[in-house]
Amino acid sequence: MSDTQGNATLASTIFATLRDEILSGALRPDTKINLRGLCERFGVAFSPVREALNRLSSQNLVRQTDRRGFKVSPVSLDELSDITRARCLVNEAALRTSIAEGGGAWEEEIVLAFHRLMRTPRDDASPGDSHWTLAHRRFHQSLLGACGSDWLLAYCDHLFDAAERYRLIGLSAGGNWGDADEEHRAIMQAAIDRRADEAVRLLCAHFEKTKAQLRLLLARDD
Amino acid sequence: MSDTQGNATLASTIFATLRDEILSGALRPDTKINLRGLCERFGVAFSPVREALNRLSSQNLVRQTDRRGFKVSPVSLDELSDITRARCLVNEAALRTSIAEGGGAWEEEIVLAFHRLMRTPRDDASPGDSHWTLAHRRFHQSLLGACGSDWLLAYCDHLFDAAERYRLIGLSAGGNWGDADEEHRAIMQAAIDRRADEAVRLLCAHFEKTKAQLRLLLARDD
DNA sequence: GGTCAAGCTTTTATCGATAAAGTTTCATTG
DNA sequence: CAATGAAACTTTATCGATAAAAGCTTGACC
Numbered sequence: 099m100s101d102t103q104g105n106a107t108l109a110s111t112i113f114a115t116l117r118d119e120i121l122s123g124a125l126r127p128d129t130k131i132n133l134r135g136l137c138e139r140f141g142v143a144f145s146p147v148r149e150a151l152n153r154l155s156s157q158n159l160v161r162q163t164d165r166r167g168f169k170v171s172p173v174s175l176d177e178l179s180d181i182t183r184a185r186c187l188v189n190e191a192a193l194r195t196s197i198a199e200g201g202g203a204w205e206e207e208i209v210l211a212f213h214r215l216m217r218t219p220r221d222d223a224s225p226g227d228s229h230w231t232l233a234h235r236r237f238h239q240s241l242l243g244a245c246g247s248d249w250l251l252a253y254c255d256h257l258f259d260a261a262e263r264y265r266l267i268g269l270s271a272g273g274n275w276g277d278a279d280e281e282h283r284a285i286m287q288a289a290i291d292r293r294a295d296e297a298v299r300l301l302c303a304h305f306e307k308t309k310a311q312l313r314l315l316l317a318r319d320d
Numbered sequence: 321m322s323d324t325q326g327n328a329t330l331a332s333t334i335f336a337t338l339r340d341e342i343l344s345g346a347l348r349p350d351t352k353i354n355l356r357g358l359c360e361r362f363g364v365a366f367s368p369v370r371e372a373l374n375r376l377s378s379q380n381l382v383r384q385t386d387r388r389g390f391k392v393s394p395v396s397l398d399e400l401s402d403i404t405r406a407r408c409l410v411n412e413a414a415l416r417t418s419i420a421e422g423g424g425a426w427e428e429e430i431v432l433a434f435h436r437l438m439r440t441p442r443d444d445a446s447p448g449d450s451h452w453t454l455a456h457r458r459f460h461q462s463l464l465g466a467c468g469s470d471w472l473l474a475y476c477d478h479l480f481d482a483a484e485r486y487r488l489i490g491l492s493a494g495g496n497w498g499d500a501d502e503e504h505r506a507i508m509q510a511a512i513d514r515r516a517d518e519a520v521r522l523l524c525a526h527f528e529k530t531k532a533q534l535r536l537l538l539a540r541d542d
Numbered sequence: 543g544g545t546c547a548a549g550c551t552t553t554t555a556t557c558g559a560t561a562a563a564g565t566t567t568c569a570t571t572g
Numbered sequence: 573c574a575a576t577g578a579a580a581c582t583t584t585a586t587c588g589a590t591a592a593a594a595g596c597t598t599g600a601c602c
Binding site: 107108109142143144145146149165166 | 554555556557558562563564
Binding site for chain 1: 327328329332367370371374375377378379386387402403405406409410412413414417467468469470471472475479482
């Protein structure tokens with residue numbers, strides 16, 4: 099998503115760091131962000147921090163109000179329901195188009211992405227940007243890869259991020275997603291067999307499962 | 321979308337101004353943005369301009385590259401095709417849900433929004449934020465209003481903006497959208513009559529029309 | 543004639559300080 | 573004793589200057 103190399107700007111580096119921390123839950127939802135605190139922590143002036151926060155707010159990870167600064171976006175079951183609903187609708191549209199129009203190359207992409215996902219160990223140490231998350235994202239992207247719309251794909255990716263935040267929160271709260279592998283395999287199979295209805299059904303069920311898990315965990319906390 | 325009141329920050333004001341200019345085409349696509357130039361023009365320092373550009377890049381209206389500054393996002397027929405495709409897919413999903421689940425209040429919203437749209441004169445003087453554009457946006461929002469997903473609605477709105485940019489470019493290039501009123505009426509009627517298939521067909525045709533118009537105009541220029 | 547590198551110019555990224563809110567505290571008043 | 577409002581304190585928004593890249597020019601060299 100963004101390079102952490104030496105030639106990156108401070109703003110980019112800080113952006114990536116904060117993004118990780120928000121996604122992984124290290125920065126708790128709904129907390130006010132203290133500019134000065136961040137400046138001291140990173141040892142920089144306001145400008146790069148401000149720029150990083152601006153970029154984060156474009157991803158809905160923080161909220162900005164004029165003259166009242168930034169705060170970490172809150173999470174809620176309602177929002178997760180909303181995200182899940184949007185995911186189902188948009189992924190359905192993209193997946194159906196993809197299944198209808200995808201060719202051999204598309205099938206191969208899926209198989210490859212699935213294979214890589216299976217062989218990637220889950221590294222729960224740094225959840226925000228782990229290899230597994232990346233492989234997982236790639237797999238879901240590959241399913242929709244033949245839908246023919248970069249905008250649609252970008253939105254699905256955005257929704258993936260939003261859901262990922264909840265998944266990671268659930269993970270740190272003790273949730274488990276053990277049998278996701280089997281679900282992925284079934285989705286892949288249905289997709290490349292061109293069984294559109296079933297592929298869609300399985301994919302949506304896959305999304306709903308995250309929601310159901312979180313419902314339990316969050317309800318317990320509140 | 322954002323207040324231009326006196327209590328707004330400079331960054332917000334500049335953001336709104338530049339947004340208008342990019343949408344309306346006053347700032348040509350693909351031109352490099354000169355920070356200093358903008359600072360002098362607005363009579364401010366770098367910070368607020370930078371912040372405004374950051375916010376614009378979150379709406380895909382400008383592109384940013386580390387250490388290489390900003391440029392106005394390019395436009396292309398390919399991108400318009402992409403946007404149109406995404407609009408059709410997502411609006412279809414949202415519209416079908418909305419038709420299936422909307423109640424009397426939803427119908428009334430549509431009728432009201434349509435009425436207001438019809439009585440709003442087209443003010444082509446300041447196209448970027450004219451009353452008509454706002455009423456037009458509201459009408460399209462109202463159709464999807466019962467889909468039950470804020471995220472989906474936000475994305476449709478985002479797509480609306482993206483398409484609006486092309487529409488305004490077409491307008492300034494001499495295009496005309498004369499019979500859109502009748503299309504809107506037909507869409508409204510199909511929606512509140514719960515004829516989902518036809519409503520979707522008409523709505524997508526409505527989107528495709530913008531694309532077709534632009535195809536002619538842009539092809540002529542290039 | 544074309545290529546490449548050193549030096550110059552322009553532009554961006556970052557800094558530290560200041561101005562302009564917003565927020566809190568606390569004494570005062572009805 | 574609650575409500576009010578002004579002073580003190582925080583925090584944010586903006587500024588003008590500086591450092592660090594990137595882009596451009598020029599001229600030597602092959």
